[in-house]
Amino acid sequence: MKRVASSLMMAALLSLPAAGRAADKISDGVVKIGVLTDMTGFYSDLSGPGSVLAVKMAVHDFGGKVLGKPIEVISADHQNKADIASTIARKWFDEDKVDVIMDLPNSGTAFAVMPVAAEKKKLTILSTAATTSITGDKCTAYNIHYTYNNWMLANGTGREVVKSGGNTWFFITADYVFGKSLEEDTANVVKAAGGKVLGYARHPQNSSDFSSYLLQAQASGAKVIGMANAGGDTINTIKQAKEFGITPKQTLAGLLVFISDIHSLGLETAKGMYLTTSFYWDYDDQTRAWSKKFQNHPDNAKKAMPTMTQAGLYSATMHYLQAIKAVGTDQAEPVIARMKAVPVNDFFARHGVIGPDGLHRHDAFLVQVKSPAESKYPWDYYKIIKKIPAAEAFPSVAAQGCPLAVKK
Amino acid sequence: MQALFGQLLVGLINGSFYALLSLGLSIIFGLVNVVNFAHGAMYMTGAFFAWIGLSSLGIGYWPSLLLSPLAVGLLGVAVERTMLRRLYQLDNLYGLLFTFGLTLIVEGLFHHQYGNSGNSFPVPEALQGGSNLGFMYLPRYRAWVVLVSVAVCFASWFVIERTKLGAYLRAGTENPKLLQAFGVNVPLMMTLTFGFGVALAGFAGVMAAPIYQVTPSMGSGLIIVVFAVVVIGGMGSILGSIVTGIGLGLVEGLTKYLYPQAASTVVFAIMAVVLLIRPAGLFGREK
The missing domain is CATH 3.40.50.2300 (Response regulator)
Structure with a gap:
């Protein structure tokens, strides 16, 4: 009994410094x-x-x-x-x-x-x-x-849509730092790919009625309407675009769209839309x-x-x-x-x-939303159009221009 | 010029919603003397009832147009009978706070159950499509919204201003004690008025369901504007609510054409000016 106790004590003593070290290392x-x-x-x-x-x-x-x-x-x-x-x-x-x-x-x-x-x-x-x-x-x-990041979202969608003929754009943009940055990134991509930006409408974050912005987009005659907004704003834009007969005459390009948005919109409303995503569950x-x-x-x-x-x-x-x-x-x-x-x-x-x-x-993916007929099982929402390799999907370190990373 | 007409028409459509909602709010304030902050939540509940009816019970848009406001109205009656009634003898700030709390609870419950991305309610088949007016494409459903809202607003105004029942209601607004002395059951009338007011909100919710995504927060964005409409129109003034509702929709549409970034604030700027010049509102009377 005594021996057991002393050996336990020994073990405890031996393990002390190690425990002390680990404690230091993990704050x-x-x-x-x-x-x-x-x-x-x-x-x-x-x-x-x-x-x-x-x-x-x-x-x-x-x-x-x-x-x-x-x-x-x-x-x-x-x-x-x-x-x-x-x-x-x-x-x-x-x-x-x-x-x-x-x-x-x-x-x-x-x-x-x-x-x-x-x-x-x-x-x-x-x-x-x-x-x-x-x-x-x-x-x-x-x-x-x-x-x-916005650059990835803008590039994936912007470049491919312009390539497939969508060379005139109108933006519906959320009026805060994210939306403007997304609009700017996409506009640059569109212009670089040979497209033209015809105009934009900026709406306050969390709007519910998008009809007037959609009317402006319609009047612009642009082939593509880029949605530089997110969440509920995007959902309502897509929904009302269908109501006003804008889609399928003009194409919607989702710049930040999540699978949860597609789920809540339903494929009937969202079908045919292009978007860029960094992950798809069914890949x-x-x-x-x-x-x-x-x-x-x-x-x-x-x-x-x-x-x-x-x-x-x-x-x-x-x-x-x-x-x-x-x-x-x-x-x-x-x-x-x-x-x-x-x-x-x-x-x-x-x-x-x-x-x-x-x-x-x-790597990122350019995908297109399936139509209800193409969807075979629950959450079967995307067709993968193209896998975008990491080097193309994101801006280079030089292009990002972070002062910490760019050597002078 | 085309764009301007388009924006004005869109403003008219939004204005119809404002009118429908502020009408209910005004009726409630006029007779029950409660600033019903839960009006937006009731609007949202109306939309959700329609969506739940469609997705789990197979009840379509048309029956919902009647059933959902009825359900919301009953909910309102229950709230009035069991809770709101106890606050009548207190300052109407208490009613405001109570209904504000109710809003948070109702929105929280729906949020917990259905999440925030919301759900899509399809436009009924008979109202799908639209027509090209030359200056804009008008979806048939939006035209329907304007027609129905105007009809409902006019009917409500007619009942209140031109019928015997309306005369009782107006008398109750002026002097409830005296009216009771004439043998009219004023408490019952107040219950039914509250129920009718929130049923109007529920009705607006069903009308809105096919246009907007049905989400728990759909009412909270709108209610602030609707309050501004009621204040500008004059608290408790039926005609004031209807006219200002539609008018402000138009002003908002005009702003969206001229300078969209200000669209969400223009209503409040007008409210501030009106309060400075005519504190009782455009159609209100000083008490």
Whole structure:
């Protein structure tokens, strides 16, 4: 008995220094991931609770621990307001010991939180925010832009549509930083491909009636109407375009459309539309396997298939945790260096590399929405028209012009 | 010039919705003296009832046009009987706060159940398509919206201003105690008026379902504008609500033609000016 006790004591003593070291390496003895997202507003179906679920699934699949320390996921609703987002971010970093903030739908909130994280030397991994300058002139050393950006969305759709004859464009644009940036990116692509931009109409975010903007688009005679908006705005634009007999005479180009939008619109209304996506659940066996797991998860009350931003968050969380495991600490600098050094190849990202500017460049897809007759089973919504290789899908480091990454 | 006509017509269509909603709000305020903040939620509920009817019970648009407002009206009657009634003797700020709370609860419930992307309600077959007016393509359904809204508004105005029942209602607005002394059941009248007012909102919701995506937040965006309409028209003035509803729709359409970015604020700018010059509203009377 005595011997057992003493050997236990011995073991305890021996393990002490090791435990002490691991505690140092993992700040506060826990890796804490904060998912800051839109839980109830316009973007809550495409990110929101599904984003939180994706991160939690990744933590669970990783084993719930890294370097022997627990991984915790917390979440909050920023209500799409930049001031609320930055307040929560400060509290999370200062009081709640959060190591990384993820998701951040709507670029306004992303721009509010990124500088806070950089100041506190903590990470941000953006999935739903889309503005290109996140990894351009507004880049920070502590940020990764994981799933897509406006440039990718604009290029994939813009270039292909112009190539197939849609050479005159009119934009219906959400009147805030994201919409304008998306419009500008697409207009540049259209012009570069030999097309012409005939005009634009800017509407306040969260409008419900788009008929007057659609009338302007109709009057312009443009072959293509580019929708530089998102969420419910896009849904209502598409719906009313059909009502006013604009489609199929003029073609709609969705610049930021999610599978959740198509699901709620129905194929009859959305059919024939082109869009660019970085993920489609029905692409191959790997994507199907993960997506079905997501769909049938008990926390996924609506049994919805994952959107690209939710799938991206799972992949990002895995990549982040693997980086911590590899470098043996959760300190931001070595972790982000590791994340940039190791390529990403999983169900979500093919040929993925995170550049020195923090932009994750990976393959993307140009797809067309199926008609009801072409759709064979639930959520069978997209025809893949073209796989866009990573180098074509995203802007080069030089083009992005992030001051941290461009050598002078 | 063509574009201007188009925008004015679109304004007229939106104005019909404003008129329909502000009419209900005005009737309720006039007689029950409650600023019904839940009006937008009732509009949304009407649209959702129509969608639920179609998707799970197979009830089409036409029966829904009657059944859904009826259901919303009954809901309103229940709310009035069990809860709102207790607040009548208090300042009408309490009624406003109560209905505001009710809005948050109702929207939250629908959001929890149906998510935020919403659901599509197809345009009924008989009203699909449209005609080219030369200056714009007018979907048949939108024309229908204008016709029905004007008809319903006129009918409501006629009942209230030109019939005996309407005379009771107006008398109740002026002096409920005196009216009760004449043997009229004023509490019942108030219940039914509240029910009718919210049923109008439910009706507007069904009318809106094929145009807008049916989402839990569809009412909260609209209700603010509708309140502005009621304030500009004069609180409680039936004619004021109808005329200003349609008028503001037109002004909004004009703004969308001239400077679209201001479209969401122009109504409030007008409201501020009207409040400064005529605090009781264009058609209202100082009390």
